[in-house]
Amino acid sequence: MANSYYDPADLRKFGKITEWSEELGTKFFDYYGKVFEEGALSAREKSLIALAVAHVVKCPYCIDAYTKDGLERGITKEEMMEAVHAGAAIESGATLVHGVQMMNKYNKLSM
Amino acid sequence: MEQSILPEIKKAAKKSLKARENELASTNKQLEILNGGPFAEGELPYFKDKIAEIGHAPLRPRKLEILQINVGYMCNQVCEHCHVDAGPDRKEIMTRETMELCLEVIRNTGAHTLDLTGGAPEMNPNFRWFVEEAAKAGIQDFIVRSNLTIIRANKKYYDLPDFFKKHNVHVVSSMPHYTRGKTDKQRGDGVFDKSIKALQELNAVGYGMPDSSLRLDLVYNPSGAFLPGDQEAMERDFKKALKEDFDIDFHSLFAITNLPISRFLDYLIASDNYEDYMYALVDAYNPSAVANVMCTNTISVSWDGWLYDCDFNQMLDLKVGSKVKHIKDYNEDILNDRNIVISQHCYGCTAGAGSSCQGTVA
Numbered sequence: 001m002a003n004s005y006y007d008p009a010d011l012r013k014f015g016k017i018t019e020w021s022e023e024l025g026t027k028f029f030d031y032y033g034k035v036f037e038e039g040a041l042s043a044r045e046k047s048l049i050a051l052a053v054a055h056v057v058k059c060p061y062c063i064d065a066y067t068k069d070g071l072e073r074g075i076t077k078e079e080m081m082e083a084v085h086a087g088a089a090i091e092s093g094a095t096l097v098h099g100v101q102m103m104n105k106y107n108k109l110s111m
Numbered sequence: 112m113e114q115s116i117l118p119e120i121k122k123a124a125k126k127s128l129k130a131r132e133n134e135l136a137s138t139n140k141q142l143e144i145l146n147g148g149p150f151a152e153g154e155l156p157y158f159k160d161k162i163a164e165i166g167h168a169p170l171r172p173r174k175l176e177i178l179q180i181n182v183g184y185m186c187n188q189v190c191e192h193c194h195v196d197a198g199p200d201r202k203e204i205m206t207r208e209t210m211e212l213c214l215e216v217i218r219n220t221g222a223h224t225l226d227l228t229g230g231a232p233e234m235n236p237n238f239r240w241f242v243e244e245a246a247k248a249g250i251q252d253f254i255v256r257s258n259l260t261i262i263r264a265n266k267k268y269y270d271l272p273d274f275f276k277k278h279n280v281h282v283v284s285s286m287p288h289y290t291r292g293k294t295d296k297q298r299g300d301g302v303f304d305k306s307i308k309a310l311q312e313l314n315a316v317g318y319g320m321p322d323s324s325l326r327l328d329l330v331y332n333p334s335g336a337f338l339p340g341d342q343e344a345m346e347r348d349f350k351k352a353l354k355e356d357f358d359i360d361f362h363s364l365f366a367i368t369n370l371p372i373s374r375f376l377d378y379l380i381a382s383d384n385y386e387d388y389m390y391a392l393v394d395a396y397n398p399s400a401v402a403n404v405m406c407t408n409t410i411s412v413s414w415d416g417w418l419y420d421c422d423f424n425q426m427l428d429l430k431v432g433s434k435v436k437h438i439k440d441y442n443e444d445i446l447n448d449r450n451i452v453i454s455q456h457c458y459g460c461t462a463g464a465g466s467s468c469q470g471t472v473a
Contacts, residue, residue, distance in 0.1 A: 043341075072340040073341075074345055
């Protein structure tokens with residue numbers, strides 16, 4: 001057993017979750033595969049969205065997976081970093097918009 | 112990749128592994144690595160066992176369609192991923208005598224495609240004579256794998272587009288990416304600009320234009336430890352970018368997987384990517400690609416006339432498993448009755464949509 005919570009080699013074992021719950025695991029991977037197919041959005045666009053979300057949810061496995069996926073699709077590093085900023089901007093915006101709540105509360109409590 | 116490794120690889124990559132006396136210049140060492148590690152430890156299945164699952168062991172040839180001749184390992188570039196370990200310091204060059212033997216075979220072969228490769232094939236001093244003679248054999252599809260920069264490397268090569276046109280040669284050229292950064296990183300500084308200029312010159316004589324019979328195809332192979340993406344999507348992206356940015360036209364894009372041998376193997380090991388890459392290749396194994404891998408319809412000839420199942424086996428010095436092993440004894444019927452020699456590098460040709468010198472196979 002590894003003595004840290006994250007082991008890069010665990011990513012390649014992802015599929016094994018199906019072994020302990022075949023029905024749910026299979027449904028999940030079918031769904032997952034379907035989501036990233038070409039659709040109204042291209043698979044390339046969806047790969048960049050996944051990369052941005054991977055950063056927002058701070059999943060190291062997903063960051064590795066979608067950096068590699070981007071490279072395979074010929075996505076440039078500039079495009080990848082812009083996607084990360086898009087995620088970061090929403091995440092910081094989500095924090096900052098709560099500043100309005102703080103302002104409201106401050107004003108309510110103040111004479 | 113660890114930052115500390117990068118400068119070391121970059122510096123070393125100016126010479127071939129052979130010139131650097133790197134241990135990976137030894138084919139035995141490469142085969143030891145390919146047979147060891149996760150395969151010897153039972154974590155990953157050997158290729159022979161994997162194809163046995165679908166009744167393809169031993170792997171056997173289909174009808175011979177492609178005769179691929181490597182006219183020498185000398186090249187004007189030293190690309191980091193090169194499976195040939197080619198470069199200016201390589202002196203292995205096919206002689207005119209061996210070319211004569213090849214011509215005899217070309218005149219009588221049942222193959223419909225002749226595929227000249229290298230190194231930079233144009234650097235062989237007898238290249239033009241060989242092309243002129245081979246073109247007379249009337250073979251259906253005559254390919255020369257040109258690295259593009261050779262056309263701009265020296266005045267004596269400037270007329271290559273016209274020369275190719277005169278002999279109706281099908282030009283297949285490497286182009287790792289449509290951006291300067293990624294191309295130069297893999298192939299060397301300045302390669303992108305020279306390649307763009309060479310493509311424009313090929314277009315100018317008619318190569319690659321939408322309705323032109325002068326075929327110009329590009330080869331894309333990943334610039335790092337990852338697999339190629341969808342060939343059609345990549346082709347769309349390349350066409351759009353090269354047209355918009357440089358007014359360049361070409362016909363098809365072949366997406367080729369880097370096989371873990373020679374300089375690419377050296378890179379994988381030095382950057383600590385080898386094991387992950389082998390897992391990725393095995394994970395992406397596609398049984399439907401097996402029946403059409405290129406070794407099943409190709410014979411590869413080396414600069415010194417030895418025969419191989421493919422150019423990769425040639426670089427691992429895995430000669431054909433036939434009593435006919437050399438071009439001087441060439442006999443297509445005997446050769447076609449052989450078992451193809453395989454090792455773990457073969458996973459590179461069965462990953463995803465499959466990979467061959469003609470692109471995907473599945």
